[in-house]
Amino acid sequence: MYSEEQNKITKLFEIQYPIIQGGMIWHSGWRLASAVSNCGGLGLIGAGSMYPDILRENIQKCKAATDKPFGVNVPMLYPNLEEIINIILEEGVKIVFTSAGNPKTYTETLKKEGLKVAHVVSSAKFALKCEEAGVDAVVAEGFEAGGHNGREETTTFCLIPNVRKHISTPLIAAGGIALGSQMKAAMILGADGVQIGSRFAATEEASAHDNWKQKIAELREGDTQLTLKELAPVRMVKNKFFQEIDQLYENGRNVENLKATLGRARAKRGMFEGDLEEGELEIGQVSSLIEEVLPVQKVFENLLKEFRETECPDF
Structure with missing residues (x-):
């Protein structure tokens, strides 16, 4: 104990x-x-x-x-x-x-x-x-x-x-x-x-940006998902950027297309600069609590x- x-x-x-x-x-x-x-x-x-x-x-x-x-x-x-x-x-x-x-x-x-x-x-x-x-x-x-x-x-x-x-x-x-x-x-x-x-x-x-902090407090069960396992698995919020990634999976698992869509500084754009749609928003399942x-x-x-x-x- x-x-x-x-x-x-x-x-x-x-x-x-x-x-x-x-x-x-x-x-x-x-x-x-x-x-x-x-x-x-x-x-x-x-x-x-x-x-x-x-x-x-x-x-x-x-x-x-x-x-x-x-x-x-x-x-x-x-x-x-x-x-x-x-x-x-x-x-x-x-x-x-x-x-x-x-x-x-x-x-x-x-x-x-x-x-x-x-x-x-x-x-x-x-x-x-x-x-x-x-x-x-x-x-x-x-x-x-x-x-x-x-x-x-x-x-x-x-x-x-x-x-x-x-x-x-x-x-x-x-x-x-x-x-x-x-x-x-x-x-x-x-x-x-x-x-x-x-x-x-x-x-x-x-x-992190205040927009993102407030978004964390609004997330509910099922709002995050693990993706990009072909590159480096990451759990993120299902925002517009996530949907773009998801669409690529529907069209086939092309690693080069995934890299191109991910681009550079997506995480900074989302979590540090507060772009809740085009940025990469990384957070755990426990955010629903x-x-x-x-x-x-x-x-x-x-x-x-x-x-x-x-x-x-x-x-």
Whole structure:
């Protein structure tokens, strides 16, 4: 049974609560990361949507805004990877979450410099590879999650107990978690902590456009779908842009046509610039449970209250 006094994740990252904020592109700037850390969780700056100089600026501003631990999320399929890693080391960041790549690529380098490393996976197979690579924690992300996702389409409820069965490394559950009751369920299934994206995307401190934040609060069950599995699977809102992608599937699975329609900067156009029709809008299924844009502190209060009040009924 989970105890706030005895927890692998809080000890590992030296935080108060085992709540990690997702390092989401176009959402996770220094304001969101520092707010989460100041509330006792672990804030992450999302390097995936930042040029190297912008990342450095966000790290420096985050250091000025909090004296608590925070980290950087690094998707390993993005360009300028070596430069990004060097900036993280130069700026003295102590925690890195890597994703979308081989955990062996930088884990050893980062750990030699004294950093804590976590890696995001979508299967028990890749969780084992993370353990072999020597990561400090594994994030197992289910099919419900927003943004880029695993091809296996394994849900969080199936994924977490299976990963737990195969590894002894500290385990963080992600995908479909926005309520304290969901957090408790994940930990009963074997997770040591949770990573939350969508709920923190709809906060006042997130760097996304206000149009998009309000749209998240209006989404209902079935309004998102996983697509583009031929390129890189991604869960997005069924807007006009999504329908264009869907039409291409009806006319045949032509990868080049998919790439041409996707184009460049679609995610920025949607989530950062607020174009709700032509932009790519990435969010998880749990968005249907999000009813309003809140400050981070209120999100934390709700999570902790729900967590503590949720009990498992006898039968």
